[in-house]
Amino acid sequence: MGVMKRVTMVFRAKANKALDRMEDPRETLDYSYQTQLELLQKVRRGVADVATSRKRVELQINQLQQSSDKLDRQARDSLAAGREDLAREALTRKAGIQTQLDDLQTQYASLQSEEEKLTQASQRLQAKVDAFRTRKETIKATYTAAEAQTRINEAFTGISEEMGDVGMAIQRAEDKTAQMKARAGAIDELMASGALDDMVSGPHDDIQAELDRMGAGHGVDRELEQMKAELAASAPRQIEGAQPGNSDGASAQPASASSAADPTQAGEPE
Amino acid sequence: MIVRILGEGQLEVPESAVDELNQLDTALESAVERSDEASFRPALAALLARIREVGSPTEAGDLRPSELIIPRPDATMDEVRRLLTDEGLIPG
Numbered sequence: 001m002g003v004m005k006r007v008t009m010v011f012r013a014k015a016n017k018a019l020d021r022m023e024d025p026r027e028t029l030d031y032s033y034q035t036q037l038e039l040l041q042k043v044r045r046g047v048a049d050v051a052t053s054r055k056r057v058e059l060q061i062n063q064l065q066q067s068s069d070k071l072d073r074q075a076r077d078s079l080a081a082g083r084e085d086l087a088r089e090a091l092t093r094k095a096g097i098q099t100q101l102d103d104l105q106t107q108y109a110s111l112q113s114e115e116e117k118l119t120q121a122s123q124r125l126q127a128k129v130d131a132f133r134t135r136k137e138t139i140k141a142t143y144t145a146a147e148a149q150t151r152i153n154e155a156f157t158g159i160s161e162e163m164g165d166v167g168m169a170i171q172r173a174e175d176k177t178a179q180m181k182a183r184a185g186a187i188d189e190l191m192a193s194g195a196l197d198d199m200v201s202g203p204h205d206d207i208q209a210e211l212d213r214m215g216a217g218h219g220v221d222r223e224l225e226q227m228k229a230e231l232a233a234s235a236p237r238q239i240e241g242a243q244p245g246n247s248d249g250a251s252a253q254p255a256s257a258s259s260a261a262d263p264t265q266a267g268e269p270e
Numbered sequence: 271m272i273v274r275i276l277g278e279g280q281l282e283v284p285e286s287a288v289d290e291l292n293q294l295d296t297a298l299e300s301a302v303e304r305s306d307e308a309s310f311r312p313a314l315a316a317l318l319a320r321i322r323e324v325g326s327p328t329e330a331g332d333l334r335p336s337e338l339i340i341p342r343p344d345a346t347m348d349e350v351r352r353l354l355t356d357e358g359l360i361p362g
Contacts, residue, residue: 001299002292002295002296002298002299003295003298003299003302003340003341003350003354004273004291004295004317004338004339004340005295005338006299006354007276007339007340007341007353007354008336008337008338008339010353010354011335011336011339012335015335117277117278120278120279121277123330124279124330127330127331128330128331128332128333130331131331131332131333132333135333154333154334154335155333157335158332158333158334158335159333160335161274161335161336161339165274165276165277168276168277169277172277
């Protein structure tokens with residue numbers, strides 16, 4: 001019979017069952033219209049839910065991207081400081097975050113497409129619900145119950161099919177959103193627990209701590225060197241100044257030159 | 271004749287295309303019945319492609335029911351099977 005015919009029969013059977021339950025179809029039209037409005041509300045909520053989830057994933061993507069960028073910087077800094085081991089560690093962590101990022105980006109695209117489809121479904125349903133309302137008023141105003149039945153069948157079957165389709169789309173979107181929420185929740189938990197945080201930021205960022213320590217170490221070394229140089233430069237001058245009878249002209253000379261020129265001074269203890 | 275692509279909406283398809291669509295549909299059905307994943311995906315894609323090629327979208331407020339309904343393009347074989355046998359897949 002074919003897949004399409006069989007699927008259609010399933011949809012028809014569902015519409016027919018609902019039609020069979022109607023006594024005076026004109027009254028039931030109002031009830032059906034109410035159901036349509038409820039579904040319309042539901043599909044709009046669905047669109048909003050998917051959008052919320054999409055934004056949450058977007059936020060996480062941004063956070064992870066920042067972390068990834070930071071690790072990249074740290075790897076470069078480490079390498080520049082000659083610490084290949086630290087650079088390797090930073091890049092390993094970056095790779096771990098990249099895996100999460102790739103996964104989130106896939107989810108983001110999927111949610112975006114779901115949001116689009118649901119928005120379109122909402123618009124299609126809106127158009128049909130509007131058409132149904134017009135048809136319903138005409139039928140109620142113009143026809144007797146018996147006549148109305150045949151008039152209603154087509155419109156009812158048509159809108160019932162649309163509602164079935166939209167209903168499936170909503171369910172699908174809900175499933176996807178639920179899956180996504182679970183994953184986003186897991187990543188949020190990971191961030192909150194500090195496991196991810198420890199890797200890339202805050203006081204527990206050991207790569208940064210090491211880089212900072214190295215940076216501070218270099219500073220101390222530089223300062224020490226500077227101090228030594230200063231001391232070395234001024235020490236002979238102090239010795240010269242302590243010498244009694246030393247002339248002003250001699251102290252104005254460069255310290256190294258004067259100490260090298262006078263062998264007696266060079267032999268003295270400092 | 272009106273054909274619905276689930277998740278996308280309805281298309282008006284000329285009667286002259288029906289035989290060809292039925293042939294493509296038979297291939298799809300046999301893939302589902304044999305649980306042949308390898309031929310299921312291309313069969314569904316071929317059927318959809320042909321419907322889109324010959325069909326044109328109906329008016330938004332058209333309340334006519336469809337004569338044929340085709341699963342959504344990314345439907346899995348399992349979803350299609352449930353559409354055929356289980357009314358539970360259609361909510362409400």
